[in-house]
Amino acid sequence: MNNPQNASMPKDQNVLSFMMQLVQEKYGDETEIDFLNQESDRLYDMFGNNLVDYFEPMLSEEQKLQFDQLVATNPEQERLLEFLITNIPNLEQQILQVLVNFRNEYLSTPQS
Numbered sequence: 817m818n819n820p821q822n823a824s825m826p827k828d829q830n831v832l833s834f835m836m837q838l839v840q841e842k843y844g845d846e847t848e849i850d851f852l853n854q855e856s857d858r859l860y861d862m863f864g865n866n867l868v869d870y871f872e873p874m875l876s877e878e879q880k881l882q883f884d885q886l887v888a889t890n891p892e893q894e895r896l897l898e899f900l901i902t903n904i905p906n907l908e909q910q911i912l913q914v915l916v917n918f919r920n921e922y923l924s925t926p927q928s
Contacts, residue, residue, distance in 0.1 A: 827860055834915070835859040842923055863918050870914050874904050 835856040840847055843855075875883065886899055901907050 827857075831863065832856060832860055835863070838919060838922055843927065859918075859922065863915070866914055866918055867911065870910070871900060871904060879903050 836852060838859060839852050839855045843851075872880065883896070883899055886895060904910070
């Protein structure tokens, strides 16, 4: 399954805002804006990859092909989300669980 997170797709502002809060929680409110933006973007992409890795095994081979085709032809987040909601039960709760796990892992990793 291809990763739908790429430079041509607009980022979900709610998720990006969450990532910015996460960076500030880890590094403090006085974090330089350049670092904040760079780290938030990096976390956003990592989280997108984590979601793909988490949900990919739940899709059949045919569904993976359909998803990849949808990403290639119409990479709008709403369409991709509709597809996943249709094909994966309890999607919202599972996304929240992945987000909680991601947050805990990020905050427990020592600062570099």
